[in-house]
Amino acid sequence: MDNKILAIIAVAVVAVVAAGAYFALSGDDDDDGVNLSLDAYPGTYLTVLGNADLDTEFSSADATAIQKFIDDKVDESDSYKYENYYMYDANYDGKIDSDDVDKVNAILSALTSGDWSEVGEVHYVNVDYNVVSYDMTHNNKVITLIAPPLDTVLAMGGQDLIVGTDNRITTGKYHEEYKSTLDFSSLVDVGSCNEPDTEKILKASDDNGGVNVVCGTADSYGSSMETVFKGTDVSVIRIGSWEYGATLYGLMTAGFLLKKTAESQSYYEWYEGVHDKVVDIVNSVPDEKKSAGKIGSTACYGYLDELSILGEYSGEYTNLMVLDPYDSTEAFLNGGTTGGHGNTISTEEVSTMVEKYNLKHLILMIGTPFQVVTKATGSDNYQSSQAYMKEIYSKWLERIAGTESAAQEEFLSKCDICITGYSFSSGVSEVLNQLIMCYYLYPDEFKAYFGCSDDAAAKEKIGEYVDAYCQKIGISGSWAFESSDGVYGMNLLYCGEDDARNIMNGI
Structure with missing residues (x-):
């Protein structure tokens, strides 16, 4: 098929x-x-x-x-x-x-x-496509807004540069991922990543002899910061970290500005090495399994209550296109675009895509792998728990195909479903998403390329790259692809009960 x-x-x-x-x-x-x-x-x-x-x-x-x-x-x-x-x-x-x-x-x-x-002073093109200046004599202490810019700084070995971040990191949904990497007691919490507390940033600048706010577009993050901080020792560095699929632009440019050129180059070479392997595997896949065989692809949010299709402006869509599938998104949107967090689509529209736009794999992305707590205090409601991933799978299968097992089996014979996570789907970790999705879509070619005798060996190979990433951004002490105690292992892929491709190592 x-x-x-x-x-x-x-x-x-x-x-x-x-x-x-x-x-x-x-x-x-x-x-x-x-x-x-x-x-x-x-x-x-x-x-x-x-x-x-x-x-x-x-x-x-x-x-x-x-x-x-x-x-x-x-x-x-x-x-x-x-x-x-x-x-x-x-x-x-x-x-x-x-x-x-x-x-x-x-x-x-x-x-x-x-x-x-x-x-x-030097000049560079920022994430908003503006040519802006930066004083290279400025110190390289950093406050980051939202997780992807933080990961970018960590990927260039900049843990010691970070003096503050936003409340999603300090106390919110990403706290668990970074709590052993960052000393939150010594960091400034600047509040919302979208509207940060400028007084706290100015105070951090006074305490550190200047500071750089590393963030994304002006539309989303502190739109007035350049005006507020004019004439102060606060510099705003707007780089691509998840916006526009521009991860490497942000990594290499910020690495230069923050005097981490060699370190950012090292991460870039590792990233490109993994990416090149994915491309090699995709090139080995017969056309009938890819775009030439009308293998459809679409990107959406996957919530418990709705699906929101994303168009060509998402990094996740861009990652999937690396795998050379037929573009069901473009076919379905018929020249239209998606904005914000996507356009909500109905289950009937999903069925239409299966019948009309060559849909074979329905990939629901949620908040794994890091939004989880220890097994002792864990909850089935955490987005990276096995129970939550299985619940998402079951609910959408029922909504699309109905509750009768025969109807579900018929749907799955045309289009299977998997649950995976968006923590690796954009930013400096996005190449891991490419690797995992490559294994999911083309398991035979993946195993042949790496010389894996079975799916267990293929997942061990994925684990090597996941652990390498965790080490590179400094969270390897807490997170591992498959931890020895089962506490901080990762649930990365669920394709249905007893599917050999499942990567479920966490709670």
Whole structure:
């Protein structure tokens, strides 16, 4: 039977980033530089201006590229457009000249010496596609808003930089994940991640000789912070961490700004290594199991009471598309888009997707694996408990197919259901979601690629990467793919009773 996929994903909506960009000049050159109106990132994960060769690090090749531009008098050509070369404008003054070569050379010197006084201000493209400035002499102490930016800082080895975070981390739904990694008694709780307490941030800045607020888009996180903190020692660093599927843009750019270049490069290489393996497996899958065989895919929230389909702006959707399924989302939406946290769809519409849009796998994403407590104090209501995952599975099977076992079996013969988690579905951990979903959709090819004799061996292989991730962000002391005492193991995948692909190691 053709594999066709519907992913029901419980996540916040994010926007897919195009590899290229369209640029329009929106202001005149002045002492503050030229204003660019961008609608995408430049073609590099390191979006700091001066990275002229568009790779992931500053090197002499950047200075060479800028000097060649000058020597070749490219800007005197009739076809020259500044917006195509703005990454050469290291000092962002609207001109590409020897000053930009000097700026890049100063950056290279500072990367070696650690002295940024000769560099001063740099410019970078942030998550809102604005070119903004950052003073490299500023200290690198950090307050993060929401979990993905925190994970980004941890992935670059920045645990010692964190002096504050929001209340979802300190006392809320993500507290359990980080309680042994962060000393909450010494951290500033700035309240809501969407409207943080600016007075507490200013106090933290005074106490630390300056601070950086690392967060996402201005629409979602502290929209007035740039205005409130103007003229203070608080810098706002807006990076992609789950927005727009832009995890690596945020990792590499923030890593540079926070002077964690080598560490962010190391994590980037690990991430890309896992991602490349997923792509290799997908490339080995016969076309009839993928898009050419009309294997449908859709992304939605999966709640107990509703399903909300997500379109192309979510990182989870982007991750699923890495696996090359037929795009049932696009077919179902028929050119429409989803906003906010998705568009609610009915069970009848799910059935329509099965019959009309080649749906084979219905993937319900919920809040696993970290939203759980110890076995001694655990509750079946916790979103990562086995009982909760099984309840979600049973309820949606009944709602879609009815309560009769024969009707349920008939539906499952056309479209199976799995429950998985969104904790790994965006941000620096998203590559784990790609790996787990690759195993779920293409178990035979997954096992063949890694030389696994059976499903147990395949899950051990997944566990190696999960544990490596936990170690990289510093939570390995508390969390493991399969803990020895069964307390902090992870429930990552439930495909129905007795399914060999189930990954259920927690309470």
